[in-house]
Amino acid sequence: MSLAHVLLTSLLEKPSTGFELARRFDHSMGYFWQASHQQIYRELKQMLKKDWISITPDITSTRSKTYQVEQLGRIALTEWLSQHSAPAQVRDDLMVRLRAEAQLGGNQLLQELEQHLNIHRQTLNIYQQIFAKDFTRAAPKQRTLFIHRMILELGIQMEQTWIDWLENLIPQLKSFSLENNVTKPEFF
Amino acid sequence: MSLAHVLLTSLLEKPSTGFELARRFDHSMGYFWQASHQQIYRELKQMLKKDWISITPDITSTRSKTYQVEQLGRIALTEWLSQHSAPAQVRDDLMVRLRAEAQLGGNQLLQELEQHLNIHRQTLNIYQQIFAKDFTRAAPKQRTLFIHRMILELGIQMEQTWIDWLENLIPQLKSFSLENNVTKPEFF
DNA sequence: GTGAACATGTAAACAGTTACATGATTCT
DNA sequence: AGAATCATGTAACTGTTTACATGTTCAC
Known part of the structure; x- marks a missing residue:
């Protein structure tokens, strides 16, 4: 499972809301990874629980939550980087x-x-x-x-x-x- | 879900056992589709139930079962062909x-x-x-x-x-x- | 007779998709 | 006031992977 790591990378590039992350999968991240908003929200919740990310204390108190990467998230991402993976499987x-x-x-x-x-x-x-x-x-x-x-x-x-x-x-x-x-x- | 259709195609090319099908995913079929033996056996069982395929009455009564495509299977495959699909998603x-x-x-x-x-x-x-x-x-x-x-x-x-x-x-x-x-x- | 390759299967865990549902904000 | 877009979520289902388990056949 690496959706968490995709999200960490994306949040590292720029702290964002779940919605913004979902949209970004149609652009830059989308060349090589796709995810629905449901997957993203579920994953964000789990990462929040693990303290990999946190919600920025936002002044504009809307309903939207902006997430940012925490130390534990950086560590998790670095660890994941050191692992090996086989080339992606094709399913056409x-x-x-x-x-x-x-x-x-x-x-x-x-x-x-x-x-x-x-x-x-x-x-x-x-x-x-x-x-x-x-x-x-x-x-x-x-x-x-x-x-x-x-x-x-x-x-x-x-x-x-x-x-x-x-x-x-x-x-x-x-x-x-x-x-x-x-x-x-x-x-x- | 199109594993069933991949298997139908493969069986149409040559009636085979589950094991042979699994092996073929490392060769010809493997350029663009992979499946584990567990997926294959499960799917074969379901297709058998739907009468898309049948077991050849094999003289060499070993434990292995050779499957072949039936009329219903051909029809299902032809129907599937007429459907449209978007280009495969990449996940790298x-x-x-x-x-x-x-x-x-x-x-x-x-x-x-x-x-x-x-x-x-x-x-x-x-x-x-x-x-x-x-x-x-x-x-x-x-x-x-x-x-x-x-x-x-x-x-x-x-x-x-x-x-x-x-x-x-x-x-x-x-x-x-x-x-x-x-x-x-x-x-x- | 032992090990490699052949052959089949169950169960559980995990990942991804689809359907449904809601409510806020912004623009016209 | 209404539509489009922003924004988040639950639940059920489908598909995929991994771990475990078992027995056969063939060659040495």
């Missing part, structure tokens, strides 16, 4: 579908593939805009900034890999169905 | 660690990054061997084979993207720690 629905379709035939997935291509193009676009906004000025001298840029670049590269692959696959699948190889799914 | 531990380290400082992750680089090189190697073994002879005319090749190629490309990125990142992080920018994690 689309690939399973494609392989199922390879068995069943028809050309049932063209639309789906094209939609995925569109989504990847949009995501790439968003990432590139963030890149242009935050990291354009030459090579960053600040280590933190440099690492953030590298993470974004990996996200960009991954999207590009998907786009290239789909742009190669789609026309080839189309030409397959033009030949008389059209196999219809039949089980009746 | 290493990226979180890196971002945490960007906050805490030290150069605590070099070893970990190098190990990941190694693993990705090994995985790439395995994929390339499978490629050489199964897909070397020109362009496959058979649609099924073509799709399998494309899926493997995506896996290869993804590994290559990781390797390139890590080979770029690691030396740059090293040169950061050679400058007097070395920041130690301090919380005492």
Whole structure:
């Protein structure tokens, strides 16, 4: 379980409310981690109980609570850093579908593939805009900034890999169905 | 939940025992889906109850059960194919660690990054061997084979993207720690 | 006959998703 | 005054992982 550590990192970058944290998963943190608000609130409560974080004594007494990292939280994060982990596992629905379709035939997935291509193009676009906004000025001298840029670049590269692959696959699948190889799914 | 559909696809490719299915997740299916044997047995039991699959009347009366897909299973899989899905979500531990380290400082992750680089090189190697073994002879005319090749190629490309990125990142992080920018994690 | 690989399973713990519910603040 | 957004939470469910447990087959 590392959602706690994602939240610690995010709070270390900037003390925030649960809501702000949830929103941040759509941006910077979102390249490589997602979490719903329910997960976040549950986790924040548990971290509060462990004294990893605390609520800032906020003058603007609204209902929102701003959390900040405490010493114990820093220690926990540092300990977690020293652990080893295997590369993330991939679980890709689309690939399973494609392989199922390879068995069943028809050309049932063209639309789906094209939609995925569109989504990847949009995501790439968003990432590139963030890149242009935050990291354009030459090579960053600040280590933190440099690492953030590298993470974004990996996200960009991954999207590009998907786009290239789909742009190669789609026309080839189309030409397959033009030949008389059209196999219809039949089980009746 | 699509483990059932992954299993259906796999069984459609070749009727198998639970154990064989589990093993296949280390190979072909494993590029984009993983499952433990516990998940697989549980799922097989449920699919059997729904009559999506059946046990082949096996002469070699061992303890092992070979499963095959039934009509209802084919129908279920075809229905699932027609559904839409969003691109798979990424959840990458290493990226979180890196971002945490960007906050805490030290150069605590070099070893970990190098190990990941190694693993990705090994995985790439395995994929390339499978490629050489199964897909070397020109362009496959058979649609099924073509799709399998494309899926493997995506896996290869993804590994290559990781390797390139890590080979770029690691030396740059090293040169950061050679400058007097070395920041130690301090919380005492 | 012993150890490795084959083969199946139960139970508990943990993580993640979905549905539901509420109320405050800000903008028009 | 009404809508959109901010903000937090509970409960139930589904999916995944880990620990434990057991027995078979095959090769040496």
